[in-house]
Amino acid sequence: MKRRDAIKSLSLLPVTANVLPVKAWLSQPERSRPLTPQNKPMPALHRDAFVMDGHTHVMTRELLMNTDIGQRYSDGNVDLPRAKEGGVDAMFFSVYTPEHYYPGRFEIKNTFRVVELALDQIRKNNNTIELALNATDIQRINKSGKIAAFLDLEGGYDLYGDLNVLRALYRLGLRSLQLTAHNTTNAFIDACNDVYTWGGINDHGKAVIKEMNDLGMVINVAHASNDAILQSVAASRHPVIYSHGGFNRIVDHPRCITDEAAKAIAAKGGVIGVHFGSLFNNPKYWDWQRSSNPIRTQPDPQPATPRIFNSQDTSKTIEEVDKELLKEVPLNFRGTIPDEYWMHVDQLAKVIDYGVKLVGEDHMALGSDLDGGPELPHEIKDISDYPQITIAMQRLGYSDERIKKILGLNWLRVIRKVTEGK
Structure with a gap:
């Protein structure tokens, strides 16, 4: 199943939300024209601020196409030259093990090879980027003029949650991990887009969380069910963090966080990263998509075993799975959006503002999901357009201090607390 199809499959219990007032609030007129590539202003605030993205996809194309992230690509959303142009100082360097690798139980093998490749690419491009293990590293690397890579995993590192595999990944430099197997319920936590087997998390899920706490790893609850997040x-x-998504009160997509869960994350000192895609932030786009992507009712009772363990397929080699995934690379959105459904960056800023009003400016940040499939705002074509977010927040009348928190300081604070205990 393709990544976009997996996100839109919506195989879960119906979600209920009162979205009409927020939709009306977001329906205010937007800016109608994107800036041209020749006219990309970077506000002094953006240039001087610490800018960190909480979810940027890397290494899938490098693995499957044998490319170098240090070179400028003609397609996709992310490479190091364009990241520098966008004023990005640090990123959750999000390596990815998608559903393609689960049926053959290749998730562990793929995870280790993409982590190793990430380390190799960072070493190869050491004049531009450097691995960071904690907040102090991030600041040191940033001061040297380089981009700091904070290694993060999206997808199943092991469907059973083996703690020894987790410890080995930590030794390699992994410092952040998404608990669910992307959109798939695994042996210890329910995913929002899959069957709810555990009613949230089970005892082993708690053991994984304790181990991550003991190691000093950032716990990422994006893609988890509401009960699992709580x-x-x-x-x-x-x-804990919710690295990338929208708000369910704005778009009642199952991948969007509820107000209840957002408040719980904030109360614990965590951070919510706003995704850049229309699917999670633009009610008009979601209404347009919903007709062809209906929410399906889950079986009752829920299965006692996550369905991924009932769909094993050992007939393919990992190289054959690679070839299937390669057809989708780069993993950026390729569809066509009519003008009336295409989100503008000002609307994305309003979603950020909704979060600020809900949980406070200390708990909001950016998690673009670039090269992960988002239908980007009209004014953003890749990571070099990052200043557009700052410009949009300035148009909202946000203070410099508030913008700086959202651009990166909130991520830095959480990373410091988790990795250094400060």
Whole structure:
């Protein structure tokens, strides 16, 4: 299943939300024209601020196409030259193990090879980027003029949640991990887009969280069910993050966080990263998509075993799976959006503002999901357009201090708390 199809499959219990007032609020007129590539202003505030993206896809194309992230690509959203042009100082360097690798139980093998490749690419491009293990590293690297890479995993590192595999990944430099197997419920936590087997998390899920707390790893609850988010926050001694998504009160897509869960994350000191895609932030686009992507009712009762363990397929080699995934690379959105459904960056800023009003400016940040499939705002074609977010927040009348928190300081604070205990 393709990544976009997996996100839109919506195989879960119906989600209920009162979205009409927020939709009306977001329907205010937007700016109608994107800036041209020849006219990309970078406000002094953006240039001088610490800018960190909480979810940027890397290494899938490098793995499958044998490319170098240090070179400028003619397609996709992310490479190091364009990241520098966008004023990005640090990023969750999000390596990815998607659903393609689960049926053959290749998730562990793929995870280790993409982590190794990420380390190799960082070493190869050491004049531009450097691995960071904590907040102090990030600041040191940033001061040297380089981009700091904070290694993060999206997808199943092991469907059973083996703690020894987790410890080995930590030794390699992995410092952030998404608990769910992307959109798939695994052996210890329910995903929002899959069957709800555990009613949130089970005892082993709590053991994984405890181990991550002990190691000093950032716990990422993006893609988890609402109950799983609430229970993970309660089980963790440290703040947790929701790296990339929207708000369910704005778009009632299952991948969007509820107000209840957002408040729980904030109360624990965590941070919510706003995704850049229309699917999670633009009610008009979601209404347009919903007709062809209906929410399906889950079986009752829920299965006692996550369905991924009932769909094993050992007939393919990992190289054959690679060839299937290669057809989707780069993993950026390729569809066509009519003008009336195409989101503008000002609307994305309003979603940020909704979060600020809900949980406070200390708990909001950016998690673009670039090269992960988002239908980007009209004014943003790739990571070099990052200043457009700052410009949009300035148009809202946000103070410099508030913008700086959202651009990166909030991520830095959580990373410091988790990795250094400060």
